[in-house]
Amino acid sequence: MDPALAALGEFGLIGLIRRQAARRSPGTLLGIGDDAAVVAIPESGKLLMTTDMLLEGVHFQRRWARHRDLGRKALAVNVSDIAAMGGSPLYALLGLGIPSSGIALDELKALLSGMEEEAATHGITLVGGDTCRSQGALVLSVTLVGTSASGSVLVRSGAKPGDSLWVTGVLGGSAAGLLALEMGFRPGVTWPAGIDKPAWLHETEEAAIQTAMAAHLTPAARVQAGQALVGCATAMIDISDGVASDVGHLCRESQVSARVLADRIPIHPGATVMAQLTGRNALDLASRGGEDYELLFTATTDPNPLLAEAVPDLLATRIGDMSGGEPIARLVQANGVVEPLLGGFDHLRGAA
Ligand code: ADP
Ligand code: MG
Numbered sequence: 001m002d003p004a005l006a007a008l009g010e011f012g013l014i015g016l017i018r019r020q021a022a023r024r025s026p027g028t029l030l031g032i033g034d035d036a037a038v039v040a041i042p043e044s045g046k047l048l049m050t051t052d053m054l055l056e057g058v059h060f061q062r063r064w065a066r067h068r069d070l071g072r073k074a075l076a077v078n079v080s081d082i083a084a085m086g087g088s089p090l091y092a093l094l095g096l097g098i099p100s101s102g103i104a105l106d107e108l109k110a111l112l113s114g115m116e117e118e119a120a121t122h123g124i125t126l127v128g129g130d131t132c133r134s135q136g137a138l139v140l141s142v143t144l145v146g147t148s149a150s151g152s153v154l155v156r157s158g159a160k161p162g163d164s165l166w167v168t169g170v171l172g173g174s175a176a177g178l179l180a181l182e183m184g185f186r187p188g189v190t191w192p193a194g195i196d197k198p199a200w201l202h203e204t205e206e207a208a209i210q211t212a213m214a215a216h217l218t219p220a221a222r223v224q225a226g227q228a229l230v231g232c233a234t235a236m237i238d239i240s241d242g243v244a245s246d247v248g249h250l251c252r253e254s255q256v257s258a259r260v261l262a263d264r265i266p267i268h269p270g271a272t273v274m275a276q277l278t279g280r281n282a283l284d285l286a287s288r289g290g291e292d293y294e295l296l297f298t299a300t301t302d303p304n305p306l307l308a309e310a311v312p313d314l315l316a317t318r319i320g321d322m323s324g325g326e327p328i329a330r331l332v333q334a335n336g337v338v339e340p341l342l343g344g345f346d347h348l349r350g351a352a
Pocket of ligand 1: 014017031032033034035036037093094095096126127128129130131
């Protein structure tokens with residue numbers, strides 16, 4: 001244990017978190033410091049609750065992830081779940097497992113300030129948590145409470161035959177960013193030392209790799225887009241496991257089938273570059289990569305006018321359609337061949 005951290009102790013650290021989370025929303029009646037937090041019930045009368053863990057070695061490597069970014073991401077992945085319901089995030093709780101060796105107080109402070117930055121961006125108040133020593137890995141378990149300002153929420157089960165299927169932004173950036181980090185790229189490091197640079201790779205491609213790493217390390221949850229889509233989507237999910245897997249969730253929950261057109265899937269430019277560099281398939285990175293935290297949704301009308309009002313520069317792309325029949329997803333390849341759309345990562349089974 002870092003001597004500075006040991007000197008501070010559990011309660012000293014909680015005191016530090018308490019001072020850092022001093023910014024409080026009006027609904028926070030009692031924040032960190034008591035046995036439980038007390039918050040006002042939102043006017044809508046609806047609470048959205050979600051939790052997502054980030055585990056060292058499973059979700060991140062401290063070898064390349066800065067602590068500040070880890071703090072941001074641990075909260076952002078939860079914000080994405082609230083966004084996928086069309087909700088607004090309000091209160092967070094942080095379960096912290098601190099490895100008995102290998103984390104310095106300064107790293108922990110950086111992590112907490114990253115989380116506070118992300119919280120401030122969305123007006124979230126950190127109202128409590130738990131702090132324990134972990135035998136091995138750094139554990140970040142965030143619970144997030146939100147509400148639906150409009151009173152309506154977007155669930156996975158609302159898709160109907162005849163609806164069109166849409167996705168916001170571009171896909172595969174996060175998977176490509178992870179490949180780049182594994183290859184030795186880092187934010188600000190445009191080419192890893194000791195590897196020959198191919199002749200086709202120029203500034204544009206280097207920039208695409210940088211944005212892919214940013215998509216992996218500091219994903220941005222689509223809160224405004226999610227809220228805007230309450231006006232037109234019929235079902236929605238955020239893409240955490242990869243569109244291949246997440247479209248399957250929509251199908252099963254809605255009891256409809258999906259046809260996804262391969263050549264309509266919007267591919268992150270970094271995924272195209274990393275696919276070429278590593279001999280992989282860019283479409284595969286975009287459809288099975290996961291962790292893009294874009295929104296996947298069904299609608300009966302073009303969502304782009306509504307989206308453009310809420311988030312300038314964010315486009316939704318129509319990638320397919322929903323029909324009746326067995327609740328499965330199919331991929332229509334550019335050459336017309338139709339295959340089952342399988343994929344994504346299952347924590348108990350591994351990669352598909
Ligand atoms: P108790 O033993 O009653 O559960 P704790 O000593 O665990 O209380 O926590 C004291 C206060 O500090 C509580 O308000 C708790 O929510 C808060 N807290 C503890 N750990 C964290 C953390 N990692 N992040 C935010 N708040 C925390
Ligand atoms: Mg406790």
